[in-house]
Amino acid sequence: xxxxxxxxxxxxxxxxxxxxxxxxxxxxxxxxxxxxxxxxxxxxxxxxxxxxxxxxxxxxxxxxxxxxxxxxxxxxxxxxxxxxxxxxxxxxxxxxxxxxxxxxxxxxxxxxxxxxxxxxxxxxxxxxxxxxxxxxxxxxxxxxxxxxxxxxxxxxxxxxxxxxxxxxxxxxxxxxxxxxxxxxxxxxxxxxxxxxxxxxxxxxxxxxxxxxxxxxxxxxxxxxxxxxxxxxxxxxxxxxxxxxxxxxxxxxxxxxxxxxxxxxxxxxxxxxxxxxxxxxxxxxxxxxxxxxxxxxxxxxxxxxxxxxxxxxxxxxxxxxxxxxxxxxxxxxxxxxxxxxxxxxxxxxxxxxxxxxxxxxxxxxxxxxxxxxxxxxxxxxxxxxxxxxxxxxxxxxxxxxxxxxxxxxxxxxxxxxxxxxxxxxxxxxxxxxxxxxxxxxxxxxxxxxxxxxxxxxxxxxxxxxxxxxxxxxxxxxxxxxxxxxxxxxxxxxxxxxxxxxxxxxxxxxxxxxxxxxxxxxxxxxxxxxxxxxxxxxxxxxxxxxxxxxxxxxxxxxxxxxxxxxxxxxxxxxxxxxxxxxxxxxxxxxxxxxxxxxxxxxxxxxxxxxxxxxxxxxxxxxxxxxxxxxxxxxxxxxxxxxxxxxxxxxxxxxxxxxxxxxxxxxxxxxxxxxxxxxxxxxxxxxxxxxxxxxxxxxxxxxxxxxxxxxxxxxxxxxxxxxxxxxxxxxxxxxxxxxxxxxxxxxxxxxxxxxxxxxxxxxxxxxxxxxxxxxxxxxxxxxxxxxxxxxxxxxxx
Numbered sequence: 044x045x046x047x048x049x050x051x052x053x054x055x056x057x058x059x060x061x062x063x064x065x066x067x068x069x070x071x072x073x074x075x076x077x078x079x080x081x082x083x084x085x086x087x088x089x090x091x092x093x094x095x096x097x098x099x100x101x102x103x104x105x106x107x108x109x110x111x112x113x114x115x116x117x118x119x120x121x122x123x124x125x126x127x128x129x130x131x132x133x134x135x136x137x138x139x140x141x142x143x144x145x146x147x148x149x150x151x152x153x154x155x156x157x158x159x160x161x162x163x164x165x166x167x168x169x170x171x172x173x174x175x176x177x178x179x180x181x182x183x184x185x186x187x188x189x190x191x192x193x194x195x196x197x198x199x200x201x202x203x204x205x206x207x208x209x210x211x212x213x214x215x216x217x218x219x220x221x222x223x224x225x226x227x228x229x230x231x232x233x234x235x236x237x238x239x240x241x242x243x244x245x246x247x248x249x250x251x252x253x254x255x256x257x258x259x260x261x262x263x264x265x266x267x268x269x270x271x272x273x274x275x276x277x278x279x280x281x282x283x284x285x286x287x288x289x290x291x292x293x294x295x296x297x298x299x300x301x302x303x304x305x306x307x308x309x310x311x312x313x314x315x316x317x318x319x320x321x322x323x324x325x326x327x328x329x330x331x332x333x334x335x336x337x338x339x340x341x342x343x344x345x346x347x348x349x350x351x352x353x354x355x356x357x358x359x360x361x362x363x364x365x366x367x368x369x370x371x372x373x374x375x376x377x378x379x380x381x382x383x384x385x386x387x388x389x390x391x392x393x394x395x396x397x398x399x400x401x402x403x404x405x406x407x408x409x410x411x412x413x414x415x416x417x418x419x420x421x422x423x424x425x426x427x428x429x430x431x432x433x434x435x436x437x438x439x440x441x442x443x444x445x446x447x448x449x450x451x452x453x454x455x456x457x458x459x460x461x462x463x464x465x466x467x468x469x470x471x472x473x474x475x476x477x478x479x480x481x482x483x484x485x486x487x488x489x490x491x492x493x494x495x496x497x498x499x500x501x502x503x504x505x506x507x508x509x510x511x512x513x514x515x516x517x518x519x520x521x522x523x524x525x526x527x528x529x530x531x532x533x534x535x536x537x538x539x540x541x542x543x544x545x546x547x548x549x550x551x552x553x554x555x556x557x558x559x560x561x562x563x564x565x566x567x568x569x570x571x572x573x574x575x576x577x578x579x580x581x582x583x584x585x586x587x588x589x590x591x592x593x594x595x596x597x598x599x600x601x602x603x604x605x606x607x608x609x610x611x612x613x614x615x616x617x618x619x620x621x622x623x624x625x626x627x628x629x630x631x632x633x634x635x636x637x638x639x640x641x642x643x644x645x646x647x648x649x650x651x652x653x654x655x656x657x658x659x660x661x662x663x664x665x666x667x668x669x670x671x672x673x674x675x676x677x678x679x680x681x682x683x684x685x686x687x688x689x690x691x692x693x694x695x696x697x698x699x700x701x702x703x704x705x706x707x708x709x710x711x712x713x714x715x716x717x718x719x720x721x722x723x724x725x726x727x728x729x730x731x732x733x734x735x736x737x738x739x740x741x742x743x744x745x746x747x748x749x750x751x752x753x754x755x756x757x758x759x760x761x762x763x764x765x766x767x768x769x770x771x772x773x774x775x776x777x778x779x780x781x782x783x784x785x786x787x788x789x790x791x792x793x794x795x796x797x798x799x800x801x802x803x804x805x806x807x808x809x810x811x812x813x814x815x816x817x818x819x820x821x822x823x824x825x826x827x828x829x830x831x832x833x834x835x836x837x
């Protein structure tokens with residue numbers, strides 16, 4: 044169950060005077076030690092006060108982790124120290140307080156500014172302060188305190204010299220050379236397993252290098268400051284052979300001046316509007332609305348250069364899928380010290396990044412949503428690219444939205460924040476309309492390139508249409524390929540067939556654990572549930588009525604791939620979805636081959652719809668624009684518009700003109716009609732009044748309460764009791780919808796009921812949800828979740 048916390052104390056960010064986050068120690072009171080406020084990663088609605096004896100009083104500071112006895116059983120638990128005082132809060136008897144067992148960190152992991160930010164998160168997203176703090180400190184940092192022992196590989200200086208003067212490499216196999224270069228690039232000791240993973244090789248070339256005497260192995264105990272550098276997700280470029288196996292040699296603190304292109308008039312106008320804020324020391328939120336290909340990234344880079352030139356750091360948030368080699372190269376070409384935080388980092392690598400950032404060794408932090416908690420010492424700018432992306436929303440406790448946390452952090456640390464998108468979230472657009480954000484427009488593409496022509500293919504009028512490609516789209520692909528162009532095909536559905544149905548009883552084969560249809564994956568000869576990943580064999584007969592002759596229908600990317608290969612023999616076709624991109628590095632390999640022209644047709648799900656810039660793409664085909672349009676979610680139209688508009692922007696980005704074909708059964712729908720005309724403001728003009736009429740965001744604030752458990756009747760009864768209690772305690776301004784079964788009633792054998800709360804402002808919802816659920820605890824086996832500002836209501 045998720046419970047809230049009391050009000051946060053006032054605090055302000057302050058720069059650390061020492062590595063990591065030093066804070067002034069509180070002197071122990073005469074003869075009595077100190078009193079520490081502790082929060083734990085549990086749904087506990089208070090800051091717990093513990094006594095800290097003289098042995099620990101000299102070392103404890105806010106921001107450190109501690110071990111404390113918790114509950115009636117006094118079981119040891121890890122918590123965070125959030126305050127240290129000479130006397131306990133009023134009303135507490137010092138003699139009855141429990142003692143802190145030990146301080147776990149030699150220096151604070153969290154500074155005053157992050158304590159204040161996480162306190163706000165706990166209040167806003169209705170969770171405990173300890174839960175918010177745990178999300179801000181990566182597991183790799185929490186788990187990797189100490190040292191690492193193992194057998195590590197070392198490269199003698201004579202081997203490095205031979206590799207530098209090019210006399211050694213011709214004598215090595217490609218795999219041996221790759222392994223040796225990986226070792227030379229490392230800023231810390233690597234094991235054989237580390238090298239195999241990074242060089243994508245087996246142990247054989249590494250053992251051969253060792254037999255030749257070119258490398259040595261040694262057992263060592265290393266501290267985490269020496270731990271391995273992050274995986275090079277860029278995957279390209281020459282290794283820096285000057286780096287030794289010791290600490291990295293840091294360059295001067297400055298951007299790589301002169302490397303940026305000349306700004307276009309539009310870019311220059313946006314920068315002129317940003318410069319006063321970038322030169323000052325105040326909070327300033329900007330929404331950059333620029334069409335695809337308008338050069339928003341260059342604006343980000345120019346703004347970051349100004350921040351770095353002032354001796355400040357920048358945080359850049361991008362969707363995980365946009366952490367491509369192409370994106371990372373652009374930042375590394377412009378800045379000397381870039382930390383890239385992505386989901387494939389090991390705990391050791393994540394810890395080392397955290398340490399480097401905290402010690403001021405990094406100029407620019409680029410990463411997905413959790414990068415907003417990067418421990419920068421002198422933050423000067425936050426950038427959120429593709430700010431509309433739903434992946435910025437955390438789906439587990441605390442259910443924060445990184446965009447909104449970024450805005451709050453910028454406000455607390457008094458720095459500018461840039462949010463950019465070709466299709467901004469309606470919440471951001473509305474904030475700009477209300478004057479909360481400054482909106483800056485970039486309506487034209489770089490070098491005056493036209494937006495691509497977009498044509499609709501009305502599938503209701505297509506004859507003999509049984510697969511994924513209509514005759515019109517098939518002809519257009521042929522023409523694009525014959526003219527030397529490349530093609531992108533979007534279908535946001537995985538698998539071969541998207542459902543299996545019985546023609547006799549009409550029953551759809553569903554997952555045993557979830558209330559969703561199973562998807563047929565022909566290559567694996569299995570039915571898969573895309574909700575819980577369960578799999579089962581294809582049934583010989585209908586599970587409901589026993590009839591033979593099940594019908595396999597719908598089309599996913601696997602089936603589309605087969606159709607495209609058959610339709611265009613001799614052409615290289617690659618599929619990008621979560622089924623084919625499981626191996627580390629596979630995403631980068633496919634994009635590199637596509638960029639090099641080795642792949643003619645790239646097809647896949649939404650992971651190919653954004654963040655890609657390939658000048659030779661002359662045709663984009665949206666195979667089915669309706670896949671998400673009719674879901675029972677008030678954001679369905681907005682998401683459809685964004686997806687179609689974003690994928691349409693992947694073409695026409697070079698010298699050759701681009702064309703987009705959109706296949707749909709509902710061409711008259713506003714989301715599709717305006718997307719094909721690149722008309723964001725036209726879509727907004729239709730969608731916003733509807734949102735206002737039905738009391739939905741961005742005009743109303745929403746909180747969703749979800750209960751789940753193994754017995755449907757028990758969950759339903761609990762939600763009725765909770766709903767009644769909430770209604771009784773709510774202010775008159777709060778509206779209720781439900782409780783009712785969730786659109787997907789069952790997931791992983793747990794039945795789900797939900798309740799929606801609406802209000803014109805967020806505070807009445809948060810006050811209500813902090814107070815009432817704790818008074819109506821769920822029965823055993825039932826879990827309760829609270830989602831403030833949900834991005835999905837499924």
